[in-house]
Amino acid sequence: MKRMKISNILAVLCTLLLVAAGACLPQVVSRLLDRRLWRETTKREDAYVSLLLSQTPDLFRTLELFRTQRSEILLSEGYRMTEQEVKNAAAGALTEFLTPALQEDGAVYVHPKVTPVLLTGGEAPALSGVFWRCVWEDGVGEDEVLWLDDESGKMVAYEGYLRQPTFVESEYLIAYAVGTPEDAARQVAEFCRRYYPVDDVQLALEKTDVDGERYSLVLSKDSDGRTETCSVPLGLRDGWISFNF
Amino acid sequence: MKLSVKLTLCMLGLLSLLFGIGGSLLISTSFQVTLEREKEGAYNAYQMVLGTLQVVNSIQGPSDYEEISQTLEQLSRQNAGSFSSLRLYSDAGPIYEYGSKPVSSGGKALPGSCTIRCARGGDGARLLTLSGALQAGGETLYLDMARDISPLFASRHTQQQIYLLVFLLMAALCALLSYSISRVLTRPLVRLSKVSRAIAKGELSSRADIRTGDEIGLLARDFNAMAGALEEKIAQLREAVERQERFVGSFAHEMKTPMTSIIGYADLIRGQTLSAGEQAEAANYIVSEGKRLENLSQKLLELLVLKNTEMTFSKARPAALIGGLAARLGPVYERQGIVLSCVCGEGECLLEPELIKSLLINLLDNARKALEGKGGRITVRAVMLPDGCEIIIADDGRGIPPEALEHLTEAFYRVDRSRARQQGGVGLGLALCREIANLHGGSLHFDSRPGEGTTVTVKLRGGAA
Numbered sequence: 001m002k003r004m005k006i007s008n009i010l011a012v013l014c015t016l017l018l019v020a021a022g023a024c025l026p027q028v029v030s031r032l033l034d035r036r037l038w039r040e041t042t043k044r045e046d047a048y049v050s051l052l053l054s055q056t057p058d059l060f061r062t063l064e065l066f067r068t069q070r071s072e073i074l075l076s077e078g079y080r081m082t083e084q085e086v087k088n089a090a091a092g093a094l095t096e097f098l099t100p101a102l103q104e105d106g107a108v109y110v111h112p113k114v115t116p117v118l119l120t121g122g123e124a125p126a127l128s129g130v131f132w133r134c135v136w137e138d139g140v141g142e143d144e145v146l147w148l149d150d151e152s153g154k155m156v157a158y159e160g161y162l163r164q165p166t167f168v169e170s171e172y173l174i175a176y177a178v179g180t181p182e183d184a185a186r187q188v189a190e191f192c193r194r195y196y197p198v199d200d201v202q203l204a205l206e207k208t209d210v211d212g213e214r215y216s217l218v219l220s221k222d223s224d225g226r227t228e229t230c231s232v233p234l235g236l237r238d239g240w241i242s243f244n245f
Numbered sequence: 246m247k248l249s250v251k252l253t254l255c256m257l258g259l260l261s262l263l264f265g266i267g268g269s270l271l272i273s274t275s276f277q278v279t280l281e282r283e284k285e286g287a288y289n290a291y292q293m294v295l296g297t298l299q300v301v302n303s304i305q306g307p308s309d310y311e312e313i314s315q316t317l318e319q320l321s322r323q324n325a326g327s328f329s330s331l332r333l334y335s336d337a338g339p340i341y342e343y344g345s346k347p348v349s350s351g352g353k354a355l356p357g358s359c360t361i362r363c364a365r366g367g368d369g370a371r372l373l374t375l376s377g378a379l380q381a382g383g384e385t386l387y388l389d390m391a392r393d394i395s396p397l398f399a400s401r402h403t404q405q406q407i408y409l410l411v412f413l414l415m416a417a418l419c420a421l422l423s424y425s426i427s428r429v430l431t432r433p434l435v436r437l438s439k440v441s442r443a444i445a446k447g448e449l450s451s452r453a454d455i456r457t458g459d460e461i462g463l464l465a466r467d468f469n470a471m472a473g474a475l476e477e478k479i480a481q482l483r484e485a486v487e488r489q490e491r492f493v494g495s496f497a498h499e500m501k502t503p504m505t506s507i508i509g510y511a512d513l514i515r516g517q518t519l520s521a522g523e524q525a526e527a528a529n530y531i532v533s534e535g536k537r538l539e540n541l542s543q544k545l546l547e548l549l550v551l552k553n554t555e556m557t558f559s560k561a562r563p564a565a566l567i568g569g570l571a572a573r574l575g576p577v578y579e580r581q582g583i584v585l586s587c588v589c590g591e592g593e594c595l596l597e598p599e600l601i602k603s604l605l606i607n608l609l610d611n612a613r614k615a616l617e618g619k620g621g622r623i624t625v626r627a628v629m630l631p632d633g634c635e636i637i638i639a640d641d642g643r644g645i646p647p648e649a650l651e652h653l654t655e656a657f658y659r660v661d662r663s664r665a666r667q668q669g670g671v672g673l674g675l676a677l678c679r680e681i682a683n684l685h686g687g688s689l690h691f692d693s694r695p696g697e698g699t700t701v702t703v704k705l706r707g708g709a710a
Binding site: 019077 | 246251254255257258259260261262263264265266268269272273276277280284288293296297300301304305312315316319320323324357358359360361362363364365401404405408409412413416
């Protein structure tokens with residue numbers, strides 16, 4: 001009888017021990033792992049050459065780098081282009097971007113304020129590239145911004161008005177697209193076909209909501225027998241256009 | 246300890262252990278995966294900072310400390326989420342510092358490599374520190390970066406707390422459910438135990454009413470079968486004991502009657518008061534009662550021998566046995582006005598001829614006695630069976646009362662005790678016949694109607710020849 005009682009007590013104690021072990025096991029394991037963690041040192045050897053400066057005139061990579069960039073470092077000068085070259089290229093791009101209504105409105109742009117910027121991508125190994133930020137101030141607090149690639153001199157992004165005249169002096173004219181957002185989107189698609197070295201541009205409406213219409217421009221080109229594509233977002237809202245932002 | 250409690254403890258212990266192992270693996274793996282992701286993110290940020298410095302340097306030409314600081318300032322502002330502190334310094338001293346928490350570099354690194362390790366900050370924060378170096382104009386600059394991974398540890402701590410709560414809840418639920426389930430599972434065993442106790446108390450007809458198809462159900466069925474067999478065996482034993490008691494009683498009675506006569510007549514002779522004729526008559530009584538006793542003891546001996554003898558059967562023709570017996574007894578019976586007829590099928594089977602003869606003589610003698618000397622008919626039929634033969638002896642005598650039929654083969658049982666005594670029977674003939682039939686794997690069956698006659702069917706299954 002006494003032996004039976006002892007075995008019963010032992011059984012209960014064993015169970016309680018298992019329950020306690022089950023309850024504390026994660027904490028015990030974590031503590032053991034932490035002890036190893038504080039002593040552990042990892043060495044990586046490739047830190048010195050990991051950031052690449054994109055110097056190949058690959059349009060699609062440049063467009064993508066701009067869209068996925070994580071940090072901007074202001075530079076004192078560009079890598080290839082001078083300020084004047086940038087201003088000319090920016091005005092040319094903008095004029096071409098908004099050609100269809102040029103003659104109807106006759107608005108004139110002033111020279112933009114240009115700044116060279118090093119943009120660094122967020123993916124590893126990180127890509128970086130030198131871009132020019134061209135800003136036209138409209139006097140009412142909303143700036144129109146155009147980004148140029150320093151390597152190719154091509155516009156990679158634009159954000160500004162579609163309809164309202166903004167600037168009235170300088171040798172550059174600006175006109176604003178009139179008509180529906182679909183018309184404006186089609187104009188932008190047409191611009192891409194003319195402006196970029198691509199074989200085809202497809203336009204697709206992604207969504208329509210309170211923030212306006214969101215389109216997707218799919219640029220494609222043949223390279224070494226393969227068709228490469230790049231999707232560029234296009235937003236339109238109340239006369240405001242946002243290209244590759 | 247009850248089985249249900251044992252089962253509960255086992256299940257609780259097992260669940261706790263497995264839950265603990267599973268929880269530990271889950272939390273640790275989740276932590277390790279997140280930590281690796283943090284390391285990768287921190288390393289990317291580190292590469293980005295280092296690379297940016299290189300690219301800026303390559304674009305703008307050799308940068309001075311001021312330009313480097315400006316670049317790092319911009320990076321720090323834009324990447325506040327990627328690192329919590331950053332320090333660039335040379336052997337001469339710091340060039341740029343960002344973040345309030347001091348970065349523990351753990352020693353100066355070499356250009357081209359990055360050392361990553363976990364460390365504790367001064368304020369107790371857990372940091373992931375990255376240390377590397379770069380060459381700038383012949384000078385080595387050291388870059389230390391730290392990423393605060395305290396939220397990672399906090400998240401793990403929260404997971405552990407949630408685990409503990411869930412664990413306790415699960416353990417409680419497990420204990421409750423496993424106890425309930427164990428009770429349900431062991432209930433049939435409890436019922437079985439009750440039935441066992443009832444049987445032990447003498448309620449032999451108690452049975453377990455368990456109709457499950459599992460092992461317990463099987464056990465209950467086997468238990469019930471065992472209880473049934475036991476009950477039957479006990480009934481047989483009781484019957485055997487009763488039979489034995491009856492046998493002893495009958496034996497004592499059978500002994501007492503002739504002994505009383507013998508002692509009485511012997512006493513008369515000893516008293517020498519009898520005439521010569523009376524003395525002779527008394528002596529005759531003593532002799533006849535002594536013969537009865539001798540006959541009784543011989544029959545008992547035969548019975549005993551039969552019960553304890555291993556028989557060897559031989560091929561025999563029942564028709565020949567019956568025919569021989571009929572030829573011998575027929576004339577005697579004829580003188581008593583009895584017609585003995587035989588209808589026997591031909592064939593051979595395995596049997597012990599002498600015992601069968603004894604059986605037939607007993608049965609024919611009983612049939613003869615049943616006719617009470619008034620004449621009549623006795624018919625003997627023999628039919629061959631696949632494994633022996635069947636012998637039927639029928640008479641048209643006085644018959645046997647139905648209540649006596651089941652006792653006919655008991656030792657010393659006689660339907661009409663006084664008449665049997667007059668006819669010289671000791672009440673062991675049919676008991677002997679039953680034993681002979683049993684020895685041949687057969688049976689003895691009686692059909693009788695008082696006043697119409699009796700039919701005795703003997704089945705002998707000693708085997709085919």
